[in-house]
Amino acid sequence: MQTRIRSLACAALATALLVAPAFGLKGPPWISIELPANPYDKSTRDAFLLVHSFHHGTAMGFIVSGSAEGVVNGERRSLKLEFAETSREGVYALKRTWPREGTWTLVIKANQGPDDAATAVVDLGPDGDVATIRVPTMQRGSWTVPAPVSLGEIDAALRARAATLARRS
Secondary structure: OHHHHHHHHHHHHHHHHHHOOHHHOOOOEEEEEEOOOOOOOOOOOOOOEEEEEEEOOEEOOOEEEEEEEEEEOOEEEEEEOOEEEOOOOOEEEEOOOOOOOOEEEEEEEEEEEOOEEEEEEEEEOOOOOEEEEEOOEEEEOOEEEEOOOOHHHHHHHHHHHHHHHHHHO
């Protein structure tokens, strides 16, 4: 009997861990981008931009990851981005590690758990500065929640932007 109870308890725990979102949170994460970074805060000085990760309205120290997706001289490039923690909870600094030449899009995710992320898509203009920031969303019932973003979507938009810029040159 004791073995059966222990097995049922282990099964219930495993189910709860697999079904419950990371940190036991219900609802989606959110992400926002801040720029310019505060030059008076040592932890954000020289950052290209800052990434904020949230659960609803609360800043959370989620795992932030991303890549710089680019086209340089007609060649597709992908570089992993490195984020540094700052003096504020849920705020991460990103320094420029990608080349100035080419057409670039930064794809940045605040990961609340497996398959539970909010993605910011940051398009850079020909001058290398931020041109647009968007967080794709979708409706889930009456809620607006982060939508998944595929690398195929990023690649198609990036190539179209690169081709437009090449025609203008």
